[in-house]
Amino acid sequence: MSTQDIATLRQRTQGALEAHRKAARTVTVLSCLLAAHDALGYLPQEAIEEVARSTDHTINDVWGVASFYTNFRFTSPGEHTVEVCWGPTCHLVGAMNVLQAVQEALGLQGEGETADGRISLKYNTCLGACSQAPVIRSDEHVLGGMTPARALALLASLRHKQT
Amino acid sequence: MTNQITLTIDGKQVRTQPGKTVLQAAVDAGIYIPYLCYYPGMKPFGACRMCVIEVEGRRGTPASCTEPAANGMVVRTTTQPVQDLRRGVLELLLSEHPHGCLTCHRVELCGPQDICLRHVSVNDRCVICPKNERCELKDTVRLVGIDMDTPLSYNYRDLQVETRDPFYDRDYNLCIVCARCVRACEEVRGDNAITIIERSGTVLVGTSFGTSLLESGCEFCGACIDACPTGALVEREFKWEKAVSTVNTVCTLCPVGCQVKVEVDKRDRVIRTIGEVDAAANLGQLCFKGKFGLDFVNHRSRLKTPLIRRDGQLQEATWEEALEVVAQRLQAYRGRAFAALAGPAVTNEDAYLLQKFTRAVMGSNNVDMASNTRPEAVAPLGEILGYAAATGSIWDVERAQAILVVNSNTTEEHNVAAVPIKRAVKAGARLVVIDPREVELTRNAHLWLRPRPGAEGALLGGILRVIADESLGDEQFLAQHCDNIDGYRSSLAGFDLAQVEAITGVPQDQVRQAARVLAGARPASILYALDNIPTPQREPLVKALVDLALVTGNLGKVGGGLYPLLRGANEQGARDVGCMHQEQGLGVSEVFAAVGRGEVKAMLLMGYHHGLVNGEVEGALAALAGLDFLVVQDTFLTELTERADVVLPAASFAERHGTMTNQERRVQRLRPAKAFPGEARPDWWIIAQVAHRMGGSGFAYPDASAVFDEIAQAVPQYVGMSYARLDTVNGLQWPCPTAEHLGTPVLYAQGFPGGKVHLSRLSGMDHQPVAVGASRDFPLLWAPGRVLHQPDRDVQVVKGKGLNLLRRTEYLQAHPQDARTLGVAEGDAVELVTASGERHSFTVEVRDTLPQGLVSTTALFGELATELQASRDPLKMPKVQGLAVTPVRVERVG
Incomplete structure (x- = not known):
């Protein structure tokens, strides 16, 4: 990462923390981490350092809190996120075929980001749309009635979409 | 004592104070309850559940380390359900900890010195753990009596051992996550350089993003190592060595006077130092110097025989020859032509005899402590x-x-x-x-x-x-x-x-x-x-x-x-026993000028003087060349022995009896942990021999204790002290006027000895603005700083030759007015030039939070720690430079 990018990450974190301090009634390490995570989509080292500085803790204190929660991520997400549901309902109607196709297309073994950093794959255990199973969430959209072919078409369209 | 409470533990009546836990009450009363996460001096934590007990009238099995002791409480620590519970807890711990050493059928046959290579599976035989036979977990397992049929299979975490940071290794495969190290760092030291990361099954001790300790705020004090119950944290030097004896003595690297337990191996080497928990001066704490810098006593370049300069070369000699030369030559310099200086780490006995010799035998008042520059x-x-x-x-x-x-x-x-x-x-x-x-x-x-x-x-x-x-x-x-x-x-x-x-x-x-x-x-x-x-x-x-x-x-x-906060480790003691500059004589600040003028012709330097008087007296080293005769008592060949006519080998702190007085007036005992190297002898013995040969009377002491008894007679504050008393009560703070007196932690609690105290008029503090930039060539003052942790700066940890190194942009802060004068702006590259010609590169930061005329930089302590780890110099710790403000010039680059 260039020095420029690092400076930007710091600035964006500082901005988010400042806004959070103005809006929130109580400011804690956790609430600061959430604010930074919301703003950046993940917690880079710079965000941990900025939260440490603004809350007067060491980076290790902050890391201890951040690493406790599995919903924080510490590497940058892909430009688009695809979540494949493998809950019981989706599973029964072929979710694993969909998942396999998606993983093959993205060149992934499990969850993670594609090599080009464009798409993140996550598992999901229920999106609350069992009537349309199997389901995929593509960024903010929930798409039902998935088949391997439709999933691949979706990935192709995501690859061409500008952010 | 007032407010005592009484409880019953295993049928025994135990008295304790309110606020203590059941575990503390039991341990104080000599009843052992196994524990792993509790550690003296830390708050109750209650994580390991080893110390569970039964309390009459209570449901369940509370942990005794978190259970406050209460009056009338009836506690049982060894019932069957409690024992079973502890075994269960231990088995769970061992499901993630290598334990071949515990389940091996030869465990009773192997002596503590043996390492087993054959009888357990290869990947976890005894030798993978450096805490072999020093392991609290192992002791606990033996005490609790776990069945030795626990299967050998366990979840090995397969983590890489962290060996790239200075001074100590971290093997988290052996960690049982008792969090003692995290609490030592946070509660005891206030550093928070390590933390508990993640949770449940993957919880472990670590640092932010798993990087190096160099950027995490670690001060390398070693408190975490001393607290670790397993082999997860160990000192790197002598990692695998085993101690055959342990002696309590005092670290002589600074005036805090920490008591240390010095461990010595069968080859008579100091292999480890551990802070003494029962010492009031340090309560078990040490620092990077005392924890990792005391093994200099083992160094092979220690002076082992007296040396006499013949034909310009220092040549080995016997004590007889050397003492004779010293006694003969010094005869010619009685009176003001003689001066003596004691090094910062000499004992009270050394300092007392040095001043007695100088005043009584040499007839000179030119005696001082070399570190007494302030x-x-x-x-x-x-x-x-x-x-x-x-x-x-x-x-x-x-x-x-x-x-x-x-x-x-x-x-x-x-x-x-x-x-x-x-x-x-x-x-x-x-x-x-x-x-x-x-x-x-x-x-x-x-x-x-x-x-x-x-x-x-x-x-x-x-x-x-x-x-x-x-x-x-x-x-x-x-x-x-x-x-x-x-x-x-x-x-x-x-x-x-x-x-x-x-x-x-x-x-x-x-x-x-x-x-x-x-x-x-x-x-x-x-x-x-x-x-x-x-x-x-x-x-x-x-x-x-x-x-x-x-x-x-x-x-x-x-x-x-x-x-x-004094300079020399025993400056207080030297002052107390009279080894300090007085009006009639020349002190360390004047004596070298007197050498230059030819007034002082012979000198005796006792003990190690790094950089001669902290580098604060200019030209001191050069002045030594003007002496007719120079005797140096030292432990190593140094820049001083180079100029000496006779060099006498001195014993180090770890080889001798003695006392030191720390900067809170606490007189503490030095005890020998190992033998003298070669012919080296304690400084007091050397000076007594010289005095004796020069016809001085009253220098026949059988041992250091006798010297101290004389000090106790001569120094009013020390009257009630003797070696025997200092051993019994583990140090006394003067004044201690009688043999029953328990010392004086706080002076003037009963008023001032002279009645009313005279408030001083403020004077001599310039009412004029301080002239910054005394010279045209170096118009600014540079305040170099150093901190443990700077989260607002980007740091990169790179792998150097076997060690982690820090890489980051270093900034020079300057006042806006100074920046304008220099013609530099935020982000410009500059070079800072000191009067001695050193050059350092920085990037400019313009800040109005510092005064005009001052430029400031801040380094990370991790850099110093890395340098110290890499240094092969046995005297690296005393040589750590202070942060001196110096005149500089700032030059623009490009």
Whole structure:
């Protein structure tokens, strides 16, 4: 990462923390981490350092809190996120075929980001749309009635979409 | 004792104090309850569940480490359900810890020195653990009596051992996550350099993003290693070695005087040092120097025989020959032509005999401590208050509500003395730091006043003025204990706040705040080292600090007082026994000039003098060449022995009996842990031999204890002390007037020996703005700083030759006005040139938070730690440079 990018990450974190301090009634390490995570989509080292500085803790204190929660991520997400549901309902109607196709297309073994950093794959255990199973969430959209072919078409369209 | 409570543990009546836990009560009464996460001095944690007990009338099995002891409580620690529970807990712990060493059928057959290579599976045989036979987990397993049929399979975490950071290795495959290390770092030391990461099945100890300790705020004090119950954390040097004996003695690297347990192996080498928990001076704490710097005593380049210069070369000689040469040659220099200096780490016995020899045999008063370059730090306390020493105890500072630290890099130069400061701050005390440099304590301070170097006195005058103007002082204390109040007050007139601001560069507002903090909370402690204070300003500054302690009524109270932070490890002791410069003689500051003038022709230097007198006396080393005769008693060949006519090999602190007096007046015992190397002997013995040969009477001492008995007769504060007593009570703080007296932790609790104390008029603190930039070539002053942790700076950890290294952009902060004069702007590359020609590259940061005329930089302590780890010099720890403010020139690059 260039020095420029690092400076930007710091600035964006500082901005988010400042806004959070103005809006929130109580400011804690956790609430600061959430604010930074919301703003950046993940917690880079710079965000941990900025939260440490603004809350007067060491980076290790902050890391201890951040690493406790599995919903924080510490590497940058892909430009688009695809979540494949493998809950019981989706599973029964072929979710694993969909998942396999998606993983093959993205060149992934499990969850993670594609090599080009464009798409993140996550598992999901229920999106609350069992009537349309199997389901995929593509960024903010929930798409039902998935088949391997439709999933691949979706990935192709995501690859061409500008952010 | 009052307020005792009585409870029954396993049928035995146990008395304890309220606030103690059942576990503490049991341990105090000699009843052992197994535990792994509890550690003396830390708050109850209750994580390991090994110490479960049954309490009559209570459901379940509470952990005794979190259960407060209560009156009438009936506790059982060894019932069957409790034992079963403990075995279950241990089995769970062992499901993630290598335990071949515990389940091996030969465990009773193997002696403690043997390592087993055949009888357990290859991947976890005994030799993978450096704590073999020192492991608390192993002891616990044996005591609890776990069935030895636990299968060998366990979840091996397969983590790489961390060996790239300085001084110690971390093998988290052996970690049982008791969190003792995390709590040692957080609760005890106040550093938070490590933390518990993740949770449930994957929980472990680590640092942010798993990177190096170098950037995580670690001060490499080793407190975590001492607390670790397994082999997860170990010292890298002598990692696999086993101790055959352990001796309690005193670290001689700084005046805090930490007691250490020195472990010696079968080859008579010091292999480890562990802080003594039962020592009042350090409560088990050590620092990077005492933990990782004491093995210099093993070094093969130690001096082992006397050396005499013949034909320009130092040649080996016998004691007989060497002592004869010294005695013969010194005959010619009796009187003022002779001078003697004691090194910073000599014992009281050495220092006492050195001054006795110099005065009684040589007839000279030219005797001093080589580190006594700042006598003004202590002398005024004697003149004004009665005793030339700190008024309180180091750990009483923890009970202060407000703390002032003046020009001291405490965390590096008196490390353990900084621990109670940090702990007090964590507990809510207010810390004010006056220092132009950014040091670790400024990072912890509520108020960091950053005056122009040399304007510290004016700043203090401003603070005293505000206290007087706002009537913040302790009038009752003043009326009862002080006179010259009017004289003192009238001298404050010169310290108009607007003028103080102009002189110091510190905003008036901050001066007012500081005064309110320091006078508003009692008790308040004042610590000062006088780093970078010009000589003429030292005495007025210390007198002003005494005034501050008096007007705020902070003397004679626990948690209040004045603490001069001394230079030499035994400077207090040397002063007490008379080995210190007095009016009639030449002190360390004048003696080298006298050598230059030909007045002093022979010298004796005892003990190690790094950089001769802290590098503070210019030309000292060069002056030695002008001597007719030079005797050096030392442990290594140094720049001093190079110039010596006779070199006498001295024993180190680890090889001898003796006493040292630390900077809180605590007299403590040195005990021999190993044999003398070769012919080396204690300094007191050498000096007694020379004196004897020169016809001096009263130098026939059978041992060090006899020398101390004479000191106890000669020094009024030491009268009640003897080796036997010091051994029994583990150190005594003087004054100790009788053989029953328990020592004096706080001076002046019953008033002042001279009745009323004379408040000093403020004087000698320039009312004129300090002339920054004395020379045209070097117009700015550079305040180099060093801190543990700077989260606002980007740091990269790169892998060097086997070690982690820090890489980052270093910044030079300058005042906007200075930046304009230099023609530089934020982000420009500059070079800083010192008067001695050193060049350092920096990137400019323009800040108005520092005074005009000052430029400042801040390094990370991790860099120093890496350098020390890489250094092969056995004397690296005493050689760590202080942070000196120096004149510089800043040049633009490109």
